[in-house]
Amino acid sequence: MTYLxxxxxxxxxxxxxxxxxxxRRYKAQIKDAVARAVKGRSITDIDSGEKVSIxxxxxxxxxxxxxxxxxxxxxxxxxxxxxxxxxxxxxxGGGGGAGKGKAGNSEExxxxxxxFELSREEFMNxxxxxxxxxxxxxxxxxxxxxxxQHRAGFTVSGTPSNIHVLRxxxxxxxxxxxxxxxxxxxxxxxxxxxxxxxxxxxxxxxEIQALRHEIHHLRTRILAIPFIDPxxxxxxxxxxxxxxxxxxxxxxxxxxSGSMDxxxxxxxKRFFILLYLFLTRVYDKxxxxxxxxxxxxxxxxxxxFFNSRESGGTVVSSALHLLLKVIRERYAKGDWNxxxxxxSDGDNWDSDSITCRELxxxxxxxxxxxxAYVEITDGPAQNLWEEYTQVKDYHPHFAMQKIxxxxxxxxxFRELFKKQPK
Numbered sequence: 001m002t003y004l005x006x007x008x009x010x011x012x013x014x015x016x017x018x019x020x021x022x023x024r025r026y027k028a029q030i031k032d033a034v035a036r037a038v039k040g041r042s043i044t045d046i047d048s049g050e051k052v053s054i055x056x057x058x059x060x061x062x063x064x065x066x067x068x069x070x071x072x073x074x075x076x077x078x079x080x081x082x083x084x085x086x087x088x089x090x091x092x093g094g095g096g097g098a099g100k101g102k103a104g105n106s107e108e109x110x111x112x113x114x115x116f117e118l119s120r121e122e123f124m125n126x127x128x129x130x131x132x133x134x135x136x137x138x139x140x141x142x143x144x145x146x147x148x149q150h151r152a153g154f155t156v157s158g159t160p161s162n163i164h165v166l167r168x169x170x171x172x173x174x175x176x177x178x179x180x181x182x183x184x185x186x187x188x189x190x191x192x193x194x195x196x197x198x199x200x201x202x203x204x205x206x207e208i209q210a211l212r213h214e215i216h217h218l219r220t221r222i223l224a225i226p227f228i229d230p231x232x233x234x235x236x237x238x239x240x241x242x243x244x245x246x247x248x249x250x251x252x253x254x255x256x257s258g259s260m261d262x263x264x265x266x267x268x269k270r271f272f273i274l275l276y277l278f279l280t281r282v283y284d285k286x287x288x289x290x291x292x293x294x295x296x297x298x299x300x301x302x303x304x305f306f307n308s309r310e311s312g313g314t315v316v317s318s319a320l321h322l323l324l325k326v327i328r329e330r331y332a333k334g335d336w337n338x339x340x341x342x343x344s345d346g347d348n349w350d351s352d353s354i355t356c357r358e359l360x361x362x363x364x365x366x367x368x369x370x371x372a373y374v375e376i377t378d379g380p381a382q383n384l385w386e387e388y389t390q391v392k393d394y395h396p397h398f399a400m401q402k403i404x405x406x407x408x409x410x411x412x413f414r415e416l417f418k419k420q421p422k
Contacts, residue, residue: 023122030118034118034123051117051118147240147241148240148241149238149239150238150239150240150241151236151237151238152237152238152239153237154167154234154235154236154237155234155235155237156231156233156235157235158235158236158237159235162235162236162238163233163234163235164234164235164236167234168228168232168233168234169228169232171232171234172227172228172229172232175229175231175232176225176227179225180221180222180225183218183221183222184222186214186218187215187218187219187222190211190214190215190218191215193211194208194211194212194215197211247283247284247285247286247287247335247336247337248279248283248285248286248287248336248337248338248339248369249286249287249288249289249331249336249337249338249339250275250279250286250287250288250289250339250340250341251289251291251323251326251338251339251340251341252272252275252288252289252290252291252305252341252343253291253292253319253323253340253341253342253343254268254272254291254292254293254305254342254343254344255292255293255294255314255316255319255344255345255347256292256293256294256308257294257295257312257314257345257347258294258312258313259314259345259347260344260345260376264345264376265306266406267343267376267403267406267409268343268374268376269306270406270409271343271374271403271409271412271413272341272343274409274410274413275339275341275372275413276288279339283337288302289326290302290304290305291319291322291323291326292304292305292308292319293314293315293316293318293322294312294313294314294315295312295313295314295315295318296315296318297318297319297321297322298322299322314347314348314349315348315349315352316344316348316352316353316356317355317356317359320356320359320360320364321359323340323364324359324363324364324367327364327367327368328367332367337369338367338368338369339368339369339370339371339372340364340368340370340372341372341373341374342371342372342373342374343373343374343376344373344374344375344376344384345375345376345377345382346375346377346381346382346383346384346385347382347384348382348383348384353383353384353386353387354387356384356388357387357388357390357391360388360391360395360398361390361394361395365391365395365397365398368397369397370397370399371395371397371398371399372399372400372401372416373388373398373399373400373401374400374401374402374403374412374416375400375402375403376402376403376404377402377404378404378405381402385400385402388400399415399416401415401416
């Protein structure tokens with residue numbers, strides 16, 4: 001039998017396996033702390049770590065001790081007070097133990113809570129745990145990419161403007177050395193032989209004449225080697241590599257009418273968080289625009305978006321009109337990738353739902369990379385759902401799903417952003 005001991009260390013020389021045991025042991029307290037952190041945290045900093053506080057009473061360890069029940073017989077040396085058969089009362093609790101209490105007005109003893117910090121990965125694992133997929137952040141989702149030119153070495157063919165002079169001359173020099181190497185070695189040997197023969201033989205001797213003829217032939221052969229040959233030319237090679245676009249804008253649209261209770265708003269917030277996390281893994285720069293609506297729409301900050309108590313009837317087209325206006329005024333250029341996430345319970349005026357469909361089909365869909373609509377309801381489909389179904393038939397980058405409970409958020413998100421077949 002083989003035993004494997006994990007001795008990996010984290011920061012400050014702490015054991016990784018011990019930290020995992022600790023997190024498993026206090027899982028319930030950590031999940032409560034993460035849930036509290038999510039409610040008070042901004043979407044844009046949801047994927048950072050978190051300081052978790054655990055009450056001291058929850059981290060007390062079980063101990064073994066000798067019970068004081070039953071009949072005990074003990075011998076006390078030097079006993080002058082008791083004799084065999086006497087009954088001794090049990091001592092009362094308290095006494096001179098080492099107290100841990102702090103100074104204060106209250107008589108109760110207190111102790112500081114145990115505080116430690118969750119890493120970014122640990123925080124995200126606990127945040128997504130109730131979505132029934134612990135490694136959801138690692139899932140590869142569809143992304144919009146653009147192609148950019150990148151250098152990829154050299155090639156033997158290309159346009160004259162792409163000739164790499166230094167690489168071409170280096171290749172030509174190597175070729176001349178390789179091709180003329182044997183001739184140069186023989187030339188050097190022939191010149192040495194000629195010099196030796198001239199010391200003993202006359203100029204018209206046949207051997208000397210033959211060596212002179214060979215030397216002339218070798219020099220002519222070396223000079224005939226071209227300085228540069230078309231074979232030596234090298235061209236800079238550039239290839240197109242798919243690269244994610246640098247920046248994107250995410251529009252979060254939420255219905256805040258009277259029919260959207262706090263639970264539905266919280267579900268919508270978690271869906272928006274998922275989309276934001278996805279985009280941050282694809283784009284370098286993300287801007288988030290919040291639009292809330294009832295009978296009228298307004299652009300707000302995140303605090304007002306999730307916490308404002310204003311409510312009323314429902315006119316969804318007001319949000320789409322404002323969305324179209326903002327895109328045209330601030331993000332109309334081609335250097336922005338526009339993503340829209342809309343959350344609603346589907347309740348809307350019948351005539352206004354038709355207007356929403358027309359706005360999407362005729363104006364909005366041509367300006368966005370992706371439009372995701374989620375309907376948070378456990379009832380039958382509303383009229384807005386029926387109209388949006390027609391938009392989906394004509395625009396493949398429009399997607400819609402229903403969410404009935406928080407556990408449906410991740411499956412719906414994965415369905416909305418799954419990779420499309422090529």
